[in-house]
Amino acid sequence: MRSLSPRRTATVALAAAAAVVALAGPASAHVTVNPGSADQGGYTAVDFRVPNENDAAGTVKLEVNLPLDHPLASVRTQPLPGWTVTVEKAKLDKPLKVHGNDVNEAVSKITWTADAGVKIAPGQFQEFRVSLGPLPADADSLVFKTLQSYENGDVVRWIDEAKDGQPEPAKPAPVLKLTKAPAGESSGTTATASPSAAADGHGHGGATPEAAPADDKASDSTARVLGVVGIVVGVIGTAVGVLGLRRRSGGSAS
Structure with missing residues (x-):
């Protein structure tokens, strides 16, 4: 099976991260009472x-x-x-x-x-x-x-x-x-x-x-946003790791 190129791997990872952010945005935009x-x-x-x-x-x-x-x-x-x-x-x-x-x-x-x-x-x-x-x-x-x-x-x-x-x-x-x-x-x-x-x-x-x-800073919306940020960072980190492994593999084969 043909594997994805490093550039395509990074593109897919970034697209997935963007999709996660787009889906999470509306969920945090509620009218709320504070505190x-x-x-x-x-x-x-x-x-x-x-x-x-x-x-x-x-x-x-x-x-x-x-x-x-x-x-x-x-x-x-x-x-x-x-x-x-x-x-x-x-x-x-x-x-x-x-x-x-x-x-x-x-x-x-x-x-x-x-x-x-x-x-x-x-x-x-x-x-x-x-x-x-x-x-x-x-x-x-x-x-x-x-x-x-x-x-x-x-x-x-x-x-x-x-x-x-x-x-x-x-x-x-x-x-x-x-x-x-x-x-x-x-x-x-x-x-x-x-x-x-x-x-x-x-x-x-x-x-x-x-x-x-005092205003309640630990709202549910904040928790959701932080969770989304964690997911995005994880996706991007995985993509960077894959790129690094491919470059090292390519360098050792030459």
Whole structure:
């Protein structure tokens, strides 16, 4: 059987590496919540991180739906230059008790719309910051079903929920995992808001009084990227090794 030439071997190896990178790229381009976890019962600030994954159009609108099965009494948005934010509320079947006060409605959706001439361009991302609380003490996670709209009319629906034991869905919804506060510490990841702030929910008052936790650098996307890099390096290393062996074999035969 005729063997491949050194040049053809290297070409095949590099093509395989490029294919791996191309396949791995879209898998890491999800809309996510950062940081990805917070303490049950407390307040926190998170960023909805939105990458633009369309090579021909920019993102011009983001709609984040908040779960009403675990409503949040205090929801505030941080002003973002170039974007207009609107907040929708829904009446609750059962009032929430927050600092001794009844809260009868909660934010159900936040929409950011780009001003004229503004967009998340191809190859870029944007973070949309929100403070939330008090987080439920009886839930392990909060799912934020999200719609990402492009200037060409395309809409990507990040609404699929992951299930244990099954592969990650193609368009997973952003998820904030909730964990029990460490023993001996008060519930909450940040300072407690006042009763009036908890009942507000409009999110037009600028930066929140709660401090945001440090960003989670060890995200799933980062792990996938590092895995892909390892695969690519291995493929290229194998190709270089094959070329070296062939050159040595050719030199000894002459």
